[in-house]
Amino acid sequence: DAGVIQSPRHEVTEMGQEVTLRCKPISGHDYLFWYRQTMMRGLELLIYFNNNVPIDDSGMPEDRFSAKMPNASFSTLKIQPSEPRDSAVYFCASSPRQGRTYEQYFGPGTRLTVT
């Protein structure tokens, strides 16, 4: 298995532009998580899905952020319009959550820079 795949790996955009981050979870994993990591705030859970359904989006900063999971093998995190304070590394993770196993497998991340 290729693991969790994220694209792009790096994104540089100007303030006000729309940014779309993509994630392909590990096949068979029922849970998908989006995290944001910064030096100041650490690793923050933004939203997670179970079987493609958003379960908890309380970590989404504001209405400029939206996430979708149209099918079991694809998810997007969209920021519109982007702002410099959105600069961070965004991780996608998936988890099988079978039985008592809850380990999460993280993708390589997308480093977003908003200028």
Add this chain to the structure above:
Amino acid sequence: GQQVMQIPQYQHVQEGEDFTTYCNSSTTLSNIQWYKQRPGGHPVFLIQLVKSGEVKKQKRLTFQFGEAKKNSSLHITATQTTDVGTYFCAGLDSGDMRFGAGTRLTVKP
């Protein structure tokens, strides 16, 4: 809501010294997990602890889960330069998993 506190925030050790990071939860946890993130990398799962008082070892790493299932620790014996990175705990409570802020370990050769 659930909060997971992790200390220390940073730890710098001489190669060969031991290292310990501690994780404390405001609520009783179903399980706790530990992850390691190398500089520039992504968090990688190390281990999961489920039972009260559980102790697990992985070579030089020893993981403990407290009797009350509200705290945990990771101890590294005789650190090596390959141990550098940030170690995160993540506690699961009522289906919600919360990550600690992490302990950043640097090792001087």
